[in-house]
Amino acid sequence: MHIMEGFLPPAHALGWAAASLPFMAWGLHSVGQSLRAHPERRMLLGVAAAFAFLLSALKLPSVTGSCSHPTGVGLGALLFGPAAMVPVGFVVLLFQALLLAHGGVTTLGANVFSMAIVGPFVSYGVFRALAAFGLSRSVAVFLAACLGDLATYVTTSLQLAWAFPDPVGGIQVSFAKFAGIFALTQVPIAISEGLLTVLVVNAMARFNEHELRALPVMALRKGEGA
């Protein structure tokens, strides 16, 4: 989903950066507050960040015959809330933009918006909705991570379609083209990410039950306050 360096017109690049900025400030504030109140959560936040680092480095083959990578930000969004994953996703994307020429500095704002903002917020929203319906934790975690991942790639497709509307059919035709590349490729990979997230959450539930229960999102399911 990384829009390549220089591949967004300057106005779009600036616009997405400006749109991401308030979320970034909110995320930094939220992480700082959470760690000040609960220093013992540092380890789990590290695991959530490591998960995003690991998953976004894995380019997996897909049924469309091209490769793409999961994002790994759903896990952290479920544990610490969606805002906390904005700075984490930003660090991952900055690392890749500066060292790997994957993504870019000019497209960082747009990439942060799709991977570190839309993805985590969709994951969080899906989880809350499913938890309210009383679905089991594994099912809710799976769907949340899976749909959050897909939402990121749909957002990227929209961003590119907006910047490069088809000369004849406009944004819609262009969106269909980019979604065919990104969102379709992503379907099996999003399922993999959902399953991996379930595995990690299960391991956390087994070994860190008490920390996990105190986390805002997981507490929600059991009707306990944070």
Added chain:
Amino acid sequence: MKARTWMIWAAIVLLTVLPLWLVSAPPVEPGAEAPSVFGGADERAQQAIGSIAPDYKPWFSPVVEPASGEIASLLFALQAALGAGVIGFWLGMSVTRERARRAAAQNQPPASLPQDRRAD
């Protein structure tokens, strides 16, 4: 590990490996370069931009570009290793802590152990 955990792992491996069998390389046209399979979706998007807006020129190029594909894969491996290392450390620590907690609970009444206070 529980049977369900094994099944989830198997599903992940299948989802990753099956495309390699399902997708075959498109036929090579005479005189043309062999089309590549399993390239990055990002590159496909770049080509799509080229076909929608042939006049568009990227206005900025990457600050540092990995010297070759090998160096790029080294850096990607490094990124994955960093992530996996932290997760492995946490998992090892958690398993050991859980084991110690269980052993302590078996030997002595848990209330007398100071490190068990967190678990209460």
